[in-house]
Amino acid sequence: MIPAAFEYYRPTDMAGVLAILEEHGDDARVMAGGHSLIPMMKLRMADVPHLIDLQDVGGLSDIEIGSDSIRIGALVTQADIIDNAELTKVAPILREAALQIADPQVRYMGTVGGNVANGDPGNDMPGLMQCLDATFTLVGPDGERDVAARDFYEAAYMTEREDDEVLVAVSFAVPRGGYCYEKQKRKIGDYATAAAAIQIEKDGGTCSAVSVAMTNLSDTPIYSEAAGAALVGTAVDDAALKAAVAAMLEDIDPSEDNKGPVAFKKHVAGVILRRAIESAWARA
Numbered sequence: 254m255i256p257a258a259f260e261y262y263r264p265t266d267m268a269g270v271l272a273i274l275e276e277h278g279d280d281a282r283v284m285a286g287g288h289s290l291i292p293m294m295k296l297r298m299a300d301v302p303h304l305i306d307l308q309d310v311g312g313l314s315d316i317e318i319g320s321d322s323i324r325i326g327a328l329v330t331q332a333d334i335i336d337n338a339e340l341t342k343v344a345p346i347l348r349e350a351a352l353q354i355a356d357p358q359v360r361y362m363g364t365v366g367g368n369v370a371n372g373d374p375g376n377d378m379p380g381l382m383q384c385l386d387a388t389f390t391l392v393g394p395d396g397e398r399d400v401a402a403r404d405f406y407e408a409a410y411m412t413e414r415e416d417d418e419v420l421v422a423v424s425f426a427v428p429r430g431g432y433c434y435e436k437q438k439r440k441i442g443d444y445a446t447a448a449a450a451i452q453i454e455k456d457g458g459t460c461s462a463v464s465v466a467m468t469n470l471s472d473t474p475i476y477s478e479a480a481g482a483a484l485v486g487t488a489v490d491d492a493a494l495k496a497a498v499a500a501m502l503e504d505i506d507p508s509e510d511n512k513g514p515v516a517f518k519k520h521v522a523g524v525i526l527r528r529a530i531e532s533a534w535a536r537a
């Protein structure tokens with residue numbers, strides 16, 4: 254598998270990146286870790302005459318942890334997240350999710366920015382970011398703008414990002430309460446058959462707030478407000494769990510593929526969501 258010929262650029266600042274994007278339009282694409290884009294180029298599913306490597310652009314590799322919020326630069330890798338003890342202390346769901354992505358080789362290269370910008374329904378971080386109610390910061394010829402993760406995904410590989418914009422960071426409030434990222438995959442290193450991201454808060458014995466997002470069960474990640482609503486105000490007992498699963502199943506729209514038929518995927522989604530809520534609740 255050999256990709257079509259392409260020009261390779263390695264600018265050292267964002268102005269240089271934006272200038273090449275502006276000059277070549279649709280024919281140019283940025284590359285971060287390359288672990289989604291290069292395979293697609295080799296399979297000739299992506300034709301990229303002008304490839305812009307972001308690796309030398311400064312200021313995109315920081316993890317900033319404030320008292321209320323966290324900002325993660327686009328070039329931070331999944332391995333960086335796993336290794337950051339301070340981040341794990343304040344937002345442990347990130348490490349739990351990152352550890353379930355692919356294998357160590359991929360995680361050393363795969364970036365947060367590439368994972369969320371890609372638009373692949375199989376990527377784990379878009380659902381995670383919807384669960385955290387994150388904001389994506391994009392920079393383009395007209396400057397910077399923020400887009401909510403819950404509004405970013407339009408269809409498979411289609412997002413709110415314009416072709417001449419680069420995602421520079423993701424930010425979110427320091428999460429509260431119990432957490433869980435639960436994923437079912439056919440084998441180690443595989444994309445999810447179904448995955449669930451949960452943050453849940455407990456007040457006394459009652460659920461006071463919760464966020465639920467599902468991965469690889471539709472063209473886009475699914476933030477299920479209805480699943481959350483079925484849990485708030487309950488003691489997260491069996492009836493509430495069943496109601497949350499039923500509400501989530503109304504929101505997803507899986508299709509048959511090599512991971513299984515629709516009925517199987519819905520069954521797995523229900524099992525995974527129930528497990529994720531139970532784990533998060535026990536940790537709250």
Ligand SMILES: Cc1cc2nc3c(=O)[nH]c(=O)nc-3n(C[C@H](O)[C@H](O)[C@H](O)COP(=O)(O)OP(=O)(O)OC[C@H]3O[C@@H](n4cnc5c(N)ncnc54)[C@H](O)[C@@H]3O)c2cc1C
Pocket residue numbers: 282283284285286287288289290291292307327353354355356359362363364365366367368370371375376377378418419420421442443444445
């Ligand atoms: C064998 C294998 C198994 C994998 N399994 C999983 C898995 O289980 N779960 C999972 O989530 N991922 C998985 N991945 C994907 C991996 O996590 C990728 O690294 C990730 O999806 C993309 O990150 P990247 O930095 O490699 O992006 P790249 O491949 O460099 O880019 C991906 C896309 O995003 C665009 N892009 C990249 N960065 C930016 C940016 N800053 N701004 C705008 N656009 C940008 C590129 O133009 C391209 O279209 C797997 C990959 C492999 C090879």
